[in-house]
Amino acid sequence: MKTLVIIASHNSTSFNNAIKKRAVEKLKNDGHDIVVRDLYEMNFNPVLTKNDFEKLHGNNLPEEIVREQEYIKWAEKIIVIYPIWWTGMPAILKGYFDRVMLYGFAYKFDNTGLVKLLKGKEALIFSTSGQPKEHYEAIGMYDAMNKTTDLGIFDFVGINVKKHIYFPSIISANDSTRNEYLNTVEQELN
Amino acid sequence: MKTLVIIASHNSTSFNNAIKKRAVEKLKNDGHDIVVRDLYEMNFNPVLTKNDFEKLHGNNLPEEIVREQEYIKWAEKIIVIYPIWWTGMPAILKGYFDRVMLYGFAYKFDNTGLVKLLKGKEALIFSTSGQPKEHYEAIGMYDAMNKTTDLGIFDFVGINVKKHIYFPSIISANDSTRNEYLNTVEQELN
Numbered sequence: 191m192k193t194l195v196i197i198a199s200h201n202s203t204s205f206n207n208a209i210k211k212r213a214v215e216k217l218k219n220d221g222h223d224i225v226v227r228d229l230y231e232m233n234f235n236p237v238l239t240k241n242d243f244e245k246l247h248g249n250n251l252p253e254e255i256v257r258e259q260e261y262i263k264w265a266e267k268i269i270v271i272y273p274i275w276w277t278g279m280p281a282i283l284k285g286y287f288d289r290v291m292l293y294g295f296a297y298k299f300d301n302t303g304l305v306k307l308l309k310g311k312e313a314l315i316f317s318t319s320g321q322p323k324e325h326y327e328a329i330g331m332y333d334a335m336n337k338t339t340d341l342g343i344f345d346f347v348g349i350n351v352k353k354h355i356y357f358p359s360i361i362s363a364n365d366s367t368r369n370e371y372l373n374t375v376e377q378e379l380n
Numbered sequence: 381m382k383t384l385v386i387i388a389s390h391n392s393t394s395f396n397n398a399i400k401k402r403a404v405e406k407l408k409n410d411g412h413d414i415v416v417r418d419l420y421e422m423n424f425n426p427v428l429t430k431n432d433f434e435k436l437h438g439n440n441l442p443e444e445i446v447r448e449q450e451y452i453k454w455a456e457k458i459i460v461i462y463p464i465w466w467t468g469m470p471a472i473l474k475g476y477f478d479r480v481m482l483y484g485f486a487y488k489f490d491n492t493g494l495v496k497l498l499k500g501k502e503a504l505i506f507s508t509s510g511q512p513k514e515h516y517e518a519i520g521m522y523d524a525m526n527k528t529t530d531l532g533i534f535d536f537v538g539i540n541v542k543k544h545i546y547f548p549s550i551i552s553a554n555d556s557t558r559n560e561y562l563n564t565v566e567q568e569l570n
Contacts, residue, residue: 201430236426236471240391277532278468281426281475288465329531337524342467 193217194265195226198272198283205360205368209271209316212372216379225261229282236285246292258290267312268349269379274319274356277335287343296347306348313344314378315354323358332356353378383407384455385416388462388473395550395558399461399506402562406569415451419472426475436482448480457502458539459569464509464546467525477533486537496538503534504568505544513548522546543568 195213199206210226217224229236235254245251251259262268272283291297298305317335319326326332340351355378357363357371385403389396400416407414419426425444435441441449452458462473469477481487488495507525509516516522530541545568547553547561 200428200433230427230429236475237420238390238465238470239420243390275428275478276474276481276536277528278474280428281471281478284466284468284474285426285471288471291466329527331527331532334524334527334532337519337521338467338528341519342521342524346466 191222191266192264193222193224193267193269194261195224195269195271196229196283196286197226197270198229198280198286200230200280204273205318205357205363205371206271206273206316208368208372209318209357209375212375213269213271213316213379216376220379222267225265227258227261229286234282234286236282236289238285238288242289242292246294251292255289255292258286259292259295262290262296262308262311265311267314270313270315272317273360274317274321274335277331278338291343291347304346306346309348311349313340313349313351315339315351316357316375317354318357318360320361321358323356326356326358381412381456382454383412383414383457383459384451385414385459385461386419386473386476387416387460388419388470388476390420390470394463395508395547395553395561396461396463396506398558398562399508399547399565402565403459403461403506403569406566410569412457415455417448417451419476424472424476426472426479428475428478432479432482436484441482445479445482448476449482449485452480452486452498452501455501457504460503460505462507463550464507464511464525467521468528481533481537494536496536499538501539503530503539503541505529505541506547506565507544508547508550510551511548513546516546516548 195210197206197210214224214226242252242255272279278284295307297307336354340354344351355374385400387396387400404414404416432442432445462469468474485497487497526544530544534541545564553561
């Protein structure tokens with residue numbers, strides 16, 4: 191299966207990178223075709239500008255955007271890995287969607303309304319958080335985060351989010367908890 | 381009253397800029413002290429890096445971050461203006477919070493748990509969207525967006541969001557609707 195792994199982690203020794211490593215090992219063992227897009231390593235520019243819009247209308251998108259669109263088009267499965275910052279994505283990942291998921295590529299509107307252009311693909315999302323599970327549960331934040339990410343981005347373009355898995359209390363998590371989390375990553379990729 | 385206006389709009393002729401203009405006029409007429417931070421105009425870099433963290437721990441933050449923290453400290457009222465992109469903030473604004481609302485400045489933890497360091501300030505948020513109201517209402521998205529923005533960012537640091545006002549269907553809105561929206565901005569600033 192053609193699998194795209196997108197990771198936004200500012201620190202190469204982070205637990206998010208451990209998730210990526212475990213996921214890639216598992217996917218390789220299972221014989222997947224894998225492409226990894228490490229947004230920090232790529233120094234991806236997440237700021238959508240007026241210039242991008244003008245180039246979109248002129249059918250003349252920047253190469254760095256076309257390249258990402260090609261990877262998304264190619265992929266059957268998309269794994270997204272990021273830490274929750276302020277109950278959302280790090281800006282570098284939010285801006286990846288701002289800049290790459292453009293009108294005409296990811297969605298369009300016709301007489302029938304919204305047309306989702308990336309149907310048939312599946313996503314699996316892993317998010318770590320410093321906050322404990324109880325903090326988010328008490329205020330319905332998991333539901334809100336699922337809505338603003340899984341529904342608001344992926345479902346809008348037709349990508350089916352198979353699961354969005356959260357690994358809470360990551361800063362204080364001991365080795366045993368971290369191993370458990372990594373085993374979950376492996377199981378979810380079965 | 382000391383009022384900070386933060387705007388993230390990629391296009392100087394956008395309706396978001398019309399909101400900013402009307403808000404600033406009104407605030408000036410009412411005798412407020414005003415500082416405007418136009419993130420696109422400032423070419424604000426929204427990517428929080430490992431380097432930022434290291435500098436935070438070394439008590440040696442980049443000047444561009446310290447400057448924004450000073451403005452937030454100074455402000456009694458904060459007006460935030462941005463278009464909804466993918467049911468969230470444009471990356472440049474999300475990254476403003478990622479980089480500026482740092483541990484020790486905006487919040488900290490002690491024996492009692494979370495300490496909100498920006499208490500006593502009030503925010504008013506204006507968000508435009510291309511999507512119609514009905515689209516968001518049908519899936520509970522306003523509640524989700526309020527949670528991931530107002531609760532997840534502002535309330536977490538003690539800033540009271542007085543109101544988060546959404547202006548839907550902005551692309552197809554005619555002059556009369558746009559005027560109505562701008563009048564709402566003015567009224568909310570009373």
